[in-house]
Amino acid sequence: MPGAAERPLSPHLQIYRPMLTMMMSIVHRITGVALYFGTLLPVIWLLAAASSPEAFATVNGLLGSWIGLIILFGYSWALIHHALGGVRHFVWDFGHGFGPQARELLAKATIGGSVVLTxxxxxxxxxxxG
Amino acid sequence: MSTSSRTPSGASMRTPRRKVAGLGSARSGTGHFWLQRVTALANIILVIIALPIVISMAGGGQEAVLSTLRHPLAALVLLLLLLSMTFHMRIGMQVVIEDYVHSEGTKVLALIGNTFFTIAVGAAGAFAILKISFGG
Known part of the structure; x- marks a missing residue:
């Protein structure tokens, strides 16, 4: 912008030492973006079920294959991790969990909880x- | 910003008050934040309710999907979840785009693409659920 003052920029990501809470923030965003596209999985599956037995057999076969199941496993972990991350944000929204120990505990509980629940x-x- | 509001040396003649007039929150500043939280809460509640429905549909043949979705409550829960999820997806991706895409043209295109994608995904899923539920 012409005439605008040269302002100092705040330090960016690579300036900071990686920390657990920072990583969790990044993972929350990555899982969110992954889930954004991952929603196509159940929607395509439902569309196939609504279309024809042949279409359903194809899509269901792909999702039920080893690769399909691994993708679904990853999808379910991303969903649970993102949901627990959301709960963490709710805790923060109510003004709790900002202390040095509390925020580390919340971050570890999110990772552990997401793996255990998945x-x-x-x-x-x-x-x-069966 | 028009050049007519500048002195020959290039400094702006606008007062700080004038610069921010009309650029404030217009009382909708927290709307986006709030909707992200409301849809997040709805997502969590609906995913928990939908879980047994999805498990009963999955892993079987097409008939398992069709017979489960013919129950109005099952279809309704999945419809609500899809609505809440795609809304959450849209405003979430909007923030990601605004954070990382700084070129104005690309940003606007990405935001439009985001709207198209989420509405198309939501409409496609809703159509499938309703078609099955209505017995089509």
């Missing part, structure tokens, strides 16, 4: 579906 989910699916 594994638990797939155990439940395996048990229910």
């Amino acid at each position: 594994v638990l989910l797939w155990i439940v699916i395996a048990v229910v579906k």
